[in-house]
Amino acid sequence: MSATGIGARVKRVEDKRFITGKGHYTDDVNRPGQVHAYFLRSPHAHATIRSIDAKAALEMPGVLAVLTGTDLAADGIGPLPCGWMIHSKDGSPMKTPGHPCLAQGKVRYVGDPVAVIIAETVRQARDAAEAVSVDYEVLPAVVDLATAQSSGTLVHDDVPRNTAFEWEIGDKAATEAAFRKAHHITTIELVNNRLVPNAMEPRAAVGEYDPGSDHYTLWTTSQNPHVARLVMSAFLNVAPEHKLRVIAPDVGGGFGSKIYVYPEETVCTWASKKVGRPVKWTCDRTEAFLSDAHGRDHITRAELATDDRGRILGMRVKTLANVGGYMNLFASSVPTYLYATLLSGQYDIPTIYCEVDTVYTNTTPVDAYRGAGRPEATFVVERLMEVTAREIGVDPATFRKRNFIRKFPHQTPVIMAYDIGDYHASLSKALELADYKGFGKRKREAARRGKLRGIGFSTYIEACGIAPSQAVGSLGGGVGLWESAEVRVNPVGTVEILTGSHSHGQGHETTFAQLVADRLGIPFENVSIVHGDTDKVQFGMGTYGSRSGAVGMSAISKALDKVIAKAKKIAAHLLEASEADVEFRNGNFVVSGTDKSIDWTSVALGAYVAHKFPTSEIEPGLKEGAFYDPTNFTFPAGCHICEIEVDPDTGASEIVSWVAVDDFGTVINPMIVEGQVHGGIAQGIGQALLEGARYDESGQLLTGSFMDYTMPRADNLPSFKVDTTVTPCPSNPLGIKGCGEAGAIAAPAAVINALTDALGHEDIAMPATPQAIWQAAQKSVRR
Numbered sequence: 019m020s021a022t023g024i025g026a027r028v029k030r031v032e033d034k035r036f037i038t039g040k041g042h043y044t045d046d047v048n049r050p051g052q053v054h055a056y057f058l059r060s061p062h063a064h065a066t067i068r069s070i071d072a073k074a075a076l077e078m079p080g081v082l083a084v085l086t087g088t089d090l091a092a093d094g095i096g097p098l099p100c101g102w103m104i105h106s107k108d109g110s111p112m113k114t115p116g117h118p119c120l121a122q123g124k125v126r127y128v129g130d131p132v133a134v135i136i137a138e139t140v141r142q143a144r145d146a147a148e149a150v151s152v153d154y155e156v157l158p159a160v161v162d163l164a165t166a167q168s169s170g171t172l173v174h175d176d177v178p179r180n181t182a183f184e185w186e187i188g189d190k191a192a193t194e195a196a197f198r199k200a201h202h203i204t205t206i207e208l209v210n211n212r213l214v215p216n217a218m219e220p221r222a223a224v225g226e227y228d229p230g231s232d233h234y235t236l237w238t239t240s241q242n243p244h245v246a247r248l249v250m251s252a253f254l255n256v257a258p259e260h261k262l263r264v265i266a267p268d269v270g271g272g273f274g275s276k277i278y279v280y281p282e283e284t285v286c287t288w289a290s291k292k293v294g295r296p297v298k299w300t301c302d303r304t305e306a307f308l309s310d311a312h313g314r315d316h317i318t319r320a321e322l323a324t325d326d327r328g329r330i331l332g333m334r335v336k337t338l339a340n341v342g343g344y345m346n347l348f349a350s351s352v353p354t355y356l357y358a359t360l361l362s363g364q365y366d367i368p369t370i371y372c373e374v375d376t377v378y379t380n381t382t383p384v385d386a387y388r389g390a391g392r393p394e395a396t397f398v399v400e401r402l403m404e405v406t407a408r409e410i411g412v413d414p415a416t417f418r419k420r421n422f423i424r425k426f427p428h429q430t431p432v433i434m435a436y437d438i439g440d441y442h443a444s445l446s447k448a449l450e451l452a453d454y455k456g457f458g459k460r461k462r463e464a465a466r467r468g469k470l471r472g473i474g475f476s477t478y479i480e481a482c483g484i485a486p487s488q489a490v491g492s493l494g495g496g497v498g499l500w501e502s503a504e505v506r507v508n509p510v511g512t513v514e515i516l517t518g519s520h521s522h523g524q525g526h527e528t529t530f531a532q533l534v535a536d537r538l539g540i541p542f543e544n545v546s547i548v549h550g551d552t553d554k555v556q557f558g559m560g561t562y563g564s565r566s567g568a569v570g571m572s573a574i575s576k577a578l579d580k581v582i583a584k585a586k587k588i589a590a591h592l593l594e595a596s597e598a599d600v601e602f603r604n605g606n607f608v609v610s611g612t613d614k615s616i617d618w619t620s621v622a623l624g625a626y627v628a629h630k631f632p633t634s635e636i637e638p639g640l641k642e643g644a645f646y647d648p649t650n651f652t653f654p655a656g657c658h659i660c661e662i663e664v665d666p667d668t669g670a671s672e673i674v675s676w677v678a679v680d681d682f683g684t685v686i687n688p689m690i691v692e693g694q695v696h697g698g699i700a701q702g703i704g705q706a707l708l709e710g711a712r713y714d715e716s717g718q719l720l721t722g723s724f725m726d727y728t729m730p731r732a733d734n735l736p737s738f739k740v741d742t743t744v745t746p747c748p749s750n751p752l753g754i755k756g757c758g759e760a761g762a763i764a765a766p767a768a769v770i771n772a773l774t775d776a777l778g779h780e781d782i783a784m785p786a787t788p789q790a791i792w793q794a795a796q797k798s799v800r801r
């Protein structure tokens with residue numbers, strides 16, 4: 019392995035600019051003549067807008083315009099789309115009333131944008147917003163997910179029971195039959211708490227219209243600028259599409275929350291033409307709490323049927339999923355195909371039946387957040403495994419081992435066909451690293467100090483690199499799931515990679531360059547990665563579902579194959595040898611069995627000088643592109659073990675040890691992968707112990723700032739012990755499985771399983787705050 023090749027711990031090249039304050043984010047973009055947007059948002063969760071009076075605001079200093087939903091409608095701009103069509107079990111299509119960029123007639127959550135004020139400065143726009151008079155008729159709000167379907171109030175008048183769809187997967191009759199045969203049935207009820215994404219950089223946009231060329235440019239904090247352009251150009255009526263250029267410069271984290279086309283960036287683009295000036299908007303943290311799509315928010319009842327030898331016979335799950343006030347772009351796929359299809363976990367479960375009712379409430383829209391459906395599935399499965407093991411009196415590790423899938427490929431009863439894995443290997447390694455055998459001793463020692471100590475497992479699976487396009491399309495996904503790449507070799511042999519993937523913290527500039535340097539045998543520094551600009555990269559599907567390694571890098575690999583094939587032809591002419599005799603090794607084209615060779619740089623130059631090969635047969639230059647559509651998802655899996663100590667007198671908890679053994683197939687950069695795992699675990703621990711969005715009965719977000727919404731900090735986290743096992747993924751040429759979400763998927767179940775173990779199996783909901791732990795500890799002591 020070279021010092022910068024595949025498998026090397028190369029330091030992230032992008033970090034130099036990030037940690038020295040030299041990153042270039044959307045808020046750093048300032049255009050000549052730029053003005054500022056401020057969004058007036060609804061203070062009510064549910065209300066009819068009787069009228070909006072902007073006269074006074076329009077007369078205030080610096081104000082150029084106050085635009086509302088009526089102006090959007092007058093320009094023929096329709097609602098934001100939803101990208102994934104789900105059908106209910108009765109065959110009816112999901113109910114997706116439009117999501118207007120600025121409210122039309124009604125507001126449906128606190129923070130719903132009602133008007134945009136455009137002014138010379140942000141302050142002037144903000145001041146003017148106070149002078150806009152909106153006459154609301156406040157309506158009762160639907161806030162509680164559990165009762166939303168039976169509420170007398172409708173979030174959307176044309177959606178009965180506030181239910182977007184009632185979906186099912188699996189074989190109901192076979193599952194019922196399995197439960198009838200069961201020796202033991204475990205039943206759990208759980209809530210997967212609503213989370214606020216809180217990327218470090220809030221969303222931002224600068225829209226600019228150039229009347230000379232009739233072109234728009236939008237700088238924005240997007241994870242997938244090409245999809246944003248496609249969607250936005252369609253409903254902003256920008257035609258042809260290329261008259262809108264979308265640039266996502268450095269983006270400071272997304273975690274899924276920046277996949278969608280939101281109202282604000284769309285409005286800035288549209289408004290730039292209306293006011294004839296570039297329009298800038300930067301979200302503040304309070305707005306972000308209200309307007310970034312939230313994550314999770316499920317209520318689930320789940321049952322597991324086992325036989326008298328502790329083998330799983332079947333699983334039954336009923337989930338209520340909250341989508342908030344509107345159906346966001348991917349919101350319908352998250353609680354369905356990204357959730358229920360993973361309920362088999364790592365286990366050989368003969369039959370599963372799952373129903374999902376997806377429900378509107380007067381709350382911020384909910385969509386994908388790191389893991390998107392897969393943490394919710396893992397939480398259901400791994401809590402069921404834990405509770406069942408206790409109820410049937412089997413050690414939780416043994417119970418898992420007994421039910422692991424052993425043979426691959428494995429067809430689960432819920433669509434997914436797992437290609438490869440070795441779940442025994444990751445569990446065994448994790449048990450060793452966690453010194454599971456010594457746990458009893460540590461628990462007794464903790465008890466002597468008055469502490470309750472528990473250990474919890476999460477043997478999770480996830481599906482990344484969502485694919486293939488045809489399969490996803492047949493399930494209602496309105497997008498292709500391939501990725502594109504172009505390899506441009508310059509005459510001096512340096513290489514530019516244009517990729518449709520987007521990096522917003524995952525280190526693509528490093529790992530993608532490692533792949534290229536490794537394949538071409540050129541210095542790592544001679545490779546640069548271009549992404550995030552629709553005028554530079556022709557098209558791409560962007561980044562979500564931990565797909566950039568498996569899908570994005572595979573597209574690069576495919577384009578590299580083509581470049582090498584062409585370079586070989588040119589090299590053969592330069593070497594005056596037959597192409598069949600030329601081999602490409604370590605950056606040199608070598609005539610087999612001789613010492614004749616020519617290096618990469620000379621061939622690159624030769625391709626452009628083009629004197630020594632017939633240009634009628636071989637075109638000059640060296641540049642190739644590829645689209646890569648994988649044949650399957652990748653299925654990363656692993657075992658996380660959490661050990662926790664609880665002080666029963668105060669409810670304080672401390673995670674004292676964390677072991678993670680993950681299988682990400684071939685690892686390109688172990689240091690980056692470890693960083694991804696650390697970050698994901700931190701977010702998962704945040705969900706389990708600290709974070710939770712809460713609304714009051716009227717739909718006001720009570721946890722709307724960092725004073726009330728607790729993010730994990732370094733002192734909440736232990737030092738993680740991370741390791742890997744490797745089963746190379748067969749569905750892409752590099753053998754890569756995604757790693758970007760694994761920690762967030764695995765961690766919540768490991769924490770809660772450890773806590774319930776510490777608390778004498780007293781159930782506890784997330785976030786398990788000190789108060790909740792203290793109450794559970796008191797119950798446990800009384801029992």
Ligand code: MCN
Binds near residue numbers: 563755
């Ligand atoms: N990698 C590797 N070897 C592997 C797999 C991946 O070296 N076997 C490298 C990749 O080359 C890439 C990184 O690890 O540099 C993550 O790769 P991958 O798992 O393919 O995930 P993506 O790059 O597609 O990133 C998306 C994923 C998701 S879905 C969320 S959510 C998330 C995450 O990554 N959001 C993040 N990690 C994040 N990290 C940061 N800092 N910020 C976010 O917003």
